[in-house]
Amino acid sequence: MLTATGIYQQYGDRILFDYVTFTVGTRDKLGLVGRNGAGKSTMLKIIAGDLTPDEGKVQRESGSSLGYLHQEMDMPTGNTVMEETLTAFAHIQEMEDRLEELNKEMEVRTDYTSDSYSEMLEEFTHLTEKFALVGGITMEAEAERVLKGLGFKNGDFNRQTTEFSGGWQMRIELAKMLLQRPDYLLLDEPTNHLDIESIIWLENWLANYSGAVITISHDKQFLDNVTSRTLEIELGSVYDYKAGYSKYVELQAERREKAEAAYLNQQKVIADKERTISRFMAKATKTKMAQSMQKQLDKIERIELDVTDTSVMKLRFPPAPRSGAITLQARKVTKTYGKLNVLRGVDLKVDRGDRVAFVGQNGQGKTTLAKILIGKTPATAGEVELGHNVSVGYYAQNQSDALDGNKTLLETMEEASPPEMRTRLRSVLGAFLFSGEDQDKKVMVLSGGERARLALACMLLRPFNLLVLDEPTNHLDMASKDMLKSALMEYDGTLLVVSHDREFLGGLTERTIEFRDHKLYEHLGDVNAFLEKRQLNDMRSVELEKPKNGEVNAPTAVPPKIQLSSEESRRLQKEVMSAERKIERLEKEIEQLHLKMSDPTFYNDQARVDRTTGELKKKQDALTAVMESWEAASEALGE
Numbered sequence: 001m002l003t004a005t006g007i008y009q010q011y012g013d014r015i016l017f018d019y020v021t022f023t024v025g026t027r028d029k030l031g032l033v034g035r036n037g038a039g040k041s042t043m044l045k046i047i048a049g050d051l052t053p054d055e056g057k058v059q060r061e062s063g064s065s066l067g068y069l070h071q072e073m074d075m076p077t078g079n080t081v082m083e084e085t086l087t088a089f090a091h092i093q094e095m096e097d098r099l100e101e102l103n104k105e106m107e108v109r110t111d112y113t114s115d116s117y118s119e120m121l122e123e124f125t126h127l128t129e130k131f132a133l134v135g136g137i138t139m140e141a142e143a144e145r146v147l148k149g150l151g152f153k154n155g156d157f158n159r160q161t162t163e164f165s166g167g168w169q170m171r172i173e174l175a176k177m178l179l180q181r182p183d184y185l186l187l188d189e190p191t192n193h194l195d196i197e198s199i200i201w202l203e204n205w206l207a208n209y210s211g212a213v214i215t216i217s218h219d220k221q222f223l224d225n226v227t228s229r230t231l232e233i234e235l236g237s238v239y240d241y242k243a244g245y246s247k248y249v250e251l252q253a254e255r256r257e258k259a260e261a262a263y264l265n266q267q268k269v270i271a272d273k274e275r276t277i278s279r280f281m282a283k284a285t286k287t288k289m290a291q292s293m294q295k296q297l298d299k300i301e302r303i304e305l306d307v308t309d310t311s312v313m314k315l316r317f318p319p320a321p322r323s324g325a326i327t328l329q330a331r332k333v334t335k336t337y338g339k340l341n342v343l344r345g346v347d348l349k350v351d352r353g354d355r356v357a358f359v360g361q362n363g364q365g366k367t368t369l370a371k372i373l374i375g376k377t378p379a380t381a382g383e384v385e386l387g388h389n390v391s392v393g394y395y396a397q398n399q400s401d402a403l404d405g406n407k408t409l410l411e412t413m414e415e416a417s418p419p420e421m422r423t424r425l426r427s428v429l430g431a432f433l434f435s436g437e438d439q440d441k442k443v444m445v446l447s448g449g450e451r452a453r454l455a456l457a458c459m460l461l462r463p464f465n466l467l468v469l470d471e472p473t474n475h476l477d478m479a480s481k482d483m484l485k486s487a488l489m490e491y492d493g494t495l496l497v498v499s500h501d502r503e504f505l506g507g508l509t510e511r512t513i514e515f516r517d518h519k520l521y522e523h524l525g526d527v528n529a530f531l532e533k534r535q536l537n538d539m540r541s542v543e544l545e546k547p548k549n550g551e552v553n554a555p556t557a558v559p560p561k562i563q564l565s566s567e568e569s570r571r572l573q574k575e576v577m578s579a580e581r582k583i584e585r586l587e588k589e590i591e592q593l594h595l596k597m598s599d600p601t602f603y604n605d606q607a608r609v610d611r612t613t614g615e616l617k618k619k620q621d622a623l624t625a626v627m628e629s630w631e632a633a634s635e636a637l638g639e
Contacts, residue, residue, distance in 0.1 A: 001025060002064075002184055002212070007046060007056035009039070016042060018236035019056065026183065028212045031223045031245055034233035036449035036477040040216045043233060044068070044186050047214065060184065067182035071189060075161055075169045082140075082157040084172055085147060088179040089139045099127050139179075146175045149201040150194070151361055167193035167362065178205060187215040191222050192474065195362045196500050196527070218478060220245055221503040263303045273297050313453055314431040315483050320465035320493030324388030327352050327466055327494045328373055333382035335368055342368050344518035345382065350494060352387070352465075354574075357505050357527055358498040360515030366498045367397060367470050369515075373496070374468055386466075393464035397471045397498075400451035405444030409434055409454055412443055416458040432457040448475035456484070465493040473501050489581070502527055510577045524573045579630035586623040590616065 002024040009016040016039040024030060032040050045051035047058055048068040060066070076084065086093070102124045111117050147157065150171045161169060170193045177185065191199050203225040206213055217223050223230075223245035230248035232239040239255070241248040273293060280290035330348040334341075342365040350356060358366040371377035373384055374392045386392075396402070403412055413425045421428075429439050432453045446454065452475040467488075473481050485504055488495065499505050505527040512530040514521040523530045593616045596602060603609055 002047070002058065002060040004047065004058045005056055007043075007053045007058075009042065009046070009053045015236045017053070017056075017233075017238070020236075020238040021056075022231060022238055022240055024184070024212055024214060026212055027210070028214075028229055029206070029209075029227045030212070030214045030229045030231060031227035031248075032214060032216045032231050032233065033223075033245070033248070033478070035479065036447060036475075038233045038235075040233055041071070041188055044070070044188055044214065044216060047184075048186055064184065065180070065182040066184040066186065067177040067180055068186040069170075069174055069177050069188060069190060071192075073170065073173055075173065077160075077162055079161055080158050081147065081152060081161055081164075081172060082143065084161050085143045085175050085179070086139065088143070088176040092139055095127055099124065102127070143175070143179060146178050146205075147172075149198070149205065150175055151198045151363075171198070174202075181209075181211065183211045185209065185211055185213045187213065187217075189216055189218070191217055191219045191500070193362075194500060196359055196502060197361060199500060199502075218473065218476065218481065219501055219503065220478065221501075259303070266300075266303050270297065270300070313433050313456075313480055313483055315456070315460075315487040317460065317467070317487055317491045317493075318463040320491070321389065321391060321463055323352050323390045323465045323494070325352055326350075326387045327354065327390055328384065328386050330369075330373060330384045331382055333369070333372060333379045333384065335365065335372065335377075336380045341518055343372075343379075346518075346520045348373075348513070348520060350496065352494055353492075353578075354511060355495045355509040356497070356511045356513060357509040358496070358513050358515065359500075359505075359527060359530070364515035365518070366515050369520075370468055370470055370496065370498055374466075390466050391462075391464045393459055393462070393467045395455065395459055395469045395472050397474065399455040399459075400448065400475060403443045403451060403455060405442060407443055408440050409443065409446075410439045412454060413458060413461070417461045421461050428457055428461070449477055449480065452476050453480065467491060467493055467495050469495075469497045469499070471499055472497065473499060473504050502531075510574055524570060576630060579626050582626045583623065583630065586619055586626065590619050590623065593619070 003021075004023070005021050006019045007017045007021070008019050032043060034040050042051065046053050048066060048070075049058070050068070050070075079087075102120060105120065106124070109117060109120075144157070152168075152171070156164075161172060164172070174187075174190060190202065194202065199219070199222060203222060206226045213226065215223070215226065227244050228242075230241040230243060230245060232241065232248070232252065239252070241251050243251055274297070277290045277293050277297070280286035280293070327350045328348075329350075330346065332345045332347065333343055334345055335343040342363075346369070348369075358370065360366060368377060372379050374386075374394055375384075376394070407415070409429060410425060413429060414422065417425060426439060429435070434450075434454070434457075443451065443454065456472075472484060476484065481501075481504060485508060488497075488508060495509065497505070497509065507526055507528075509526050510524070512523045512525065512527055514523065514530070523533070525533070593612060596612060597616075602612075
């Protein structure tokens, strides 16, 4: 059992933790959640012992072990990937070295009947049994299994760790931690540098983990699949929910609703008593009773409502200018870096209004192709052609890191803004939660999430009809991610998004392009349809299947009941998905109109009645027409 008692932490005037207490069981799978800046990473550092709180303490049972994967790390140099990973078994390797020493000693010694020889033989037997018991015989195989699960290939094992990017080095550190199997495993944003298939592998591994797991993540699906308990940090307090993330969201809303009801009820009781006391105090015969009632009122424990910060950025993409029917076309694109071949003769066609997701292992070329398509990176061979009147909005993986730290937020916006937007920059910053003096801060003092919001604000200053987003949810908190997804659902241009966040991609796109072995493979539907159609628990199982899909210029879908060409099938699938979005929007709009009409005062204004009923009829007619289109397209597809 791990116990945090009376944890108090203050930075300047801000109280991060106000004497909070909680426990973690030896098999708990716990998600640590809260808005950016709430103190999640700080709490993890306190639990790990890397940070001493102002007051309070963390205790765990004697002899228990703890592993902490944090966002800042310093990888030792001079080792290969396998050598560095095997350092996780340092205690086992010490046993192996001692066994080798004993072996050499037994080869040369001949005093078989001596006590010292018997002791040596006893130590050798004991160590051999212990070595086998703790996995010494299988440690290389186990290390290989974990490294492959996290995306490394056999050819990577003997490469130096310095040859890999920070994201891949983080995977090595994660592999070491998983192999050490500590009693308490602390993970700070473990999915940030993982692709979808590695995330799924990690979920399965953690589901079978025998120790306790405490994780911070902005990946809702990861939290739902891994955790069964949620600790929410909010305004200095910690709230404990015996539920995974999605259920926690429901319970959190219920808790706040009940707290508000109890608060309002108590305020009513207090107000009634205060009125009675005031009335009695005015009468000499009742003064004593009033004083007694006042004492009772003073003893009431007052309910206080937490002032919850529910502000979210207001995000709406500008209307997309109309482009040609074909947004972009790539033909026989190849990209190599020296001897490294990333893409090999790939084709891709994107039509106006398409919504496309790029998925696959890191290093397979998703970001590279996205940059080639919009002219940020040249192809080694092949050609890319943008359609008529195509204007590009691009958000890079490191977009927020590229901001000049010495400029203020307002100066950054001015640099990115066309002249006609200059007068509106302060209001745009306000919509992204930067108001007043915040706008004159230097970029260098912003958190990762604040930088990401500023980069998004800069991107929205110009209209575009092709939006390319590369890992846009990195550094965004849950509320900001939800707002971004909501805005993208309303965006009326062509969308191409690279992401490893399944929950974010779910329902957002209509085509999923899988990158594998230097090629592209197309699947109709979103990322969930892609996984579901193959009944995969792990995307790496795709590697073991005989490919059933052609390359991207020859897509296939689940066989329909009637014979359709691939182009016709794709067109119908897009029509079905487009109709479903329209139906959902129209139903919401009709519901809002009905809500207006349910107000008794609505009928006092006849002009308003006529206008609203006319609007209602138009939307109902439109809904009927869209439903008919949806039905016809679904029937043609054989769904």
